[in-house]
Amino acid sequence: MNPKSNLLKALDHEEPEWVPTPMVDGSMTVVTHDLQEYPPGGGIDDWGVKWKQGEEESGAGLPITHPIQNPAEIEDYPFPDPGDTGLMDPALEAISSVDRGKTLVFGDNGWGLFERAWILVGMDRFLMWMYREPEAVDMLLGKIAEVKVKITERLIDEVGVDGVRYGDDWGGESELMMGPDLWRKFIKPRQKLLYDACNEEVKLVMQHADGHIEEVIPDLIEMGLDLLNPLQPECNDVESVKREYGARLSFHGTVSSRVLDKGTTSEVRSEVEIRVDKLSTGGGYVLAPAHAYSYSEENIKAFRDAAVEYGRIPDKWVRKSSNKKGDIEL
Secondary structure, three states: OOHHHHHHHHHOOOOOOOOOOHHHHOOEEEEEOOOOOOOOOOEEOOOOOEEEOOOOOOOOOEEOOOOOOOHHHOOOOOOOOOOOOOOOHHHHHHHOOOOOOOOEEEEEOOOOHHHHHHHHHOHHHHHHHHHHOHHHHHHHHHHHHHHHHHHHHHHHHHHOOOEEEEEOOOEOOOOEOOHHHHHHHHHHHHHHHHHHHHHOOOOEEEEEOOOOOHHHHHHHHHHOOOEEEOOOOOOOOHHHHHHHHOOOOEEEEEEOHHHHHHOOHHHHHHHHHHHHHHHOOOOOEEEEEOOOOOOOHHHHHHHHHHHHHHOOOOHHHOOOOOOOOOOOOO
């Protein structure tokens, strides 16, 4: 059994030979398109939002303009064209060097509906519109979803990915930012359109969603989600979620970025051991850091070594690490 077949077995909720760990065994990779969600170093993205660089070089930066100021501007706003020639070139180039027999390939769809909406409008204004301007919220999310569905279709049809990864941060430290009722009213119907575009082609659906999201996990399963990332351990009861939903949903991540960032190598090893012990039985678990931040070389090595030991990864499938700071891919 190779890394891809072992991963697929886990995603089918069967006991794999070892715990799939993409940054160690190369079982999964992600390719990206060229629609710019955030311009490195600052500038204007392809959605018309101006950004400034974050304090750290690797930071995501901050939007400093919100070009849609009132509902009347949505209808004629110049949304990006997902049909642009060359948009899939980076994904096509990246996938050409992947051994498809050994590695599962996800296409990254880009930032999510909620994120892109509030970046265009402003967080406070968009949350207020959910109460006061529901028709405007419907229209804006619909326009964004049209772009995202087309990108999904192109990733599947032109690039030939095995699945699509969606990203959207709905949760805060202890609750959904807009609450479960508004999430179900506004986000769920459009998010399901994105999942449907994958499920109709029998492709895997992966969702990144930071923060506390436990209340909507049953909805995500109902919508057709296969793999949830990162199930952030600081914000969710990961063991309870695994017990309740682990037969119907797989999980990717859960290794605390706080421990990886600030912990000792012993604490990193312990964190990996706990996640493997509590989450991997019966499949449905992919071991990975909760976030791909820049960690110390020592803690990266501790993660890898612990993954090999506790996850029982065969030596022949252990990829060499470049041992560079931040060498965390998935």
